[in-house]
Amino acid sequence: MAMAAKKVKTSSRDSVSTLPDEVLGQILSLLPTKLAASTTVLSKRWRNLFPLVNNLDFDPFIVIYPTRTKPATGRSTYLDFMEDTLVLLRNSPIKKFSLKWSSLQNFNHIIYSVLENGVLELHLSSSVCQCLLPEFFSKTLVKLTLSNGCYYQTKLPPRGVLFPSLKTLSLFLVCFPANAPVDLNECLLASPLLEEFNICDDHPHRAGWVKQVSGSSIRRMSIFYRSHNIKDHSCFVIKTPNLVYFDYSSYVAEDYVVQFDSLVEASLDLRLWKYYDFVPPKALYYGYDPSTDSPWGDATKLIAALSNVVTLHLSADTLEVFYSCSESMPEFNNLVKLSFESHKERCWQVLPLLVKKSPNLETLVIKGLVHEITDECGDVCVHKKIKTKKMCCLLSCRVKMLKIMGMKEDGEKCNR
Template structure:
């Protein structure tokens, strides 16, 4: 009996699973590890095309920026191209790509978009010009991170992603002198429901502080520039927005439109409560130690008067304590 138990426990249970289940398991593994299974056997080589999630990062290869004499491309670029060749006839649901070299990777992005990818995440530490091929009828979720992105030609019909529902921009900037306003093109997606901005870099302007879109229903804004000029005015026109999470230093002025807002989280930081004292030039004549409060949140607070649930930070209470009495219909919760 003991011998029989040992024999049963040593069976290869993984190989008995259906191909579709194994493909799903491989999709949860790091892309390099999933690709390495192709050397196990002919069956495993045929399983790799069932992988639908790809995540490319330079750290997955040794010396990613080393140029191969035979191809003239980096080892990282070669690895990505070889992997995509194996998956050329397979649907890709989610694709993540991180790169830091100046080598052009537009053809990689173009290939994935042509494949019909549903979710795309791009992260770059170099300025990246996205070619007109940066277009897809299928994409529903897009994240741009850690870089400067621009285009030189408008997308077909003026809309990059007609099916896009979620857009996230993390530490992203768009050149002001670019021929095409990529930021506006992204917001023009007619089905866009969720928009997220995160920029905690203290010494750059980042995005343009303007959001407009009648289809946007959920929005999160986290902005931490330490330059007062970057907080001169915030323009947010989202008439169908139902959820807002807004965190930033108080601005000098606001132009807002919230006709349908149900729940809001507000964290307005006062300039006098800096974590550190920045150069006086960033204050543009304002002295937080002697001058009165800088900024006016009146329009923003008043636009929240009809929300059902309102979460407020302690700083927000200090910014506009009296104005909060206009929110008589709201369930106000103070965040600690």
């Protein structure tokens, strides 16, 4: 009976409180900052745990902050809470700081305090135009993310480099004013240790990204750009001689200026304008009519710059873009692995040529076997083999491994 009582007493203990302070500090760092701060009222021990939080996340859309303002100062309690929190943690290291805001109130002093603290990761998201102070500088910052806003700066630090230790830069739905005294986009890309650069701009009705990337230190890059205005795709300039991995999704541009000297792996989702009905109103200024004219844009230079890749991933749309450049198709002598997606409304005409141009291809991955049959499919289709009695190019190539993923029936348009 005594043993049973002892077991009940043991099981009723607060198991969370038995964890070491360092572990509890890590747990609190995973919570929105307001929730983590609210634990300080639990006990004296929990008050002492809060300074161990190294990840601050201020997001008024996740945790409701009071929106009222103080009559004396006109300041929001959201801003006061951030200031009080930073004062409490002034002697504690901050590894990651995330801040979202949508008001015209100035948060520069908050950002400055965090940078002065030696933060390693900084994530800013603003729905209003934000002028960053000249003090927007840090020797320790390794990762920077700017989202949902317009950012600019009026003055650079003495040596002109904002973040000498920056390794990862991500821009999501961000624009930089063309008339700003300082080209903030260029300054960020000039970070000497920058290794990874990510762009995501899927807003259909604005130019957004400047469509220029240069940097000898960049090794990984991801670009997702979906402006529906055809004039925003006049030319893409990408000069990254040491780039190893490239992930690119956009509509075909009119021209490309590209430098890929070290590229190993690439993933492409290039789209022809003729498939999208939003083109005519925007493209009439250029005299282009997708219903009668040949496909707008030319990916010849981009495809030529990819000729040394070892691994290549293509969307169904990209296969048709490659076909539009068949006459200038380069040799892919280093290509070992090729994977592509299929779509019932996209054609495979370029596949025989692409396989022929890849003499060292070892692995072929096909994601689905549906595609639109045309008279120009060559010897890739089963229906062509039956009519012409030619061997399918997939059987005659030197591929050692063939993977077929997601095969499904689709009537007459399904080829196996």
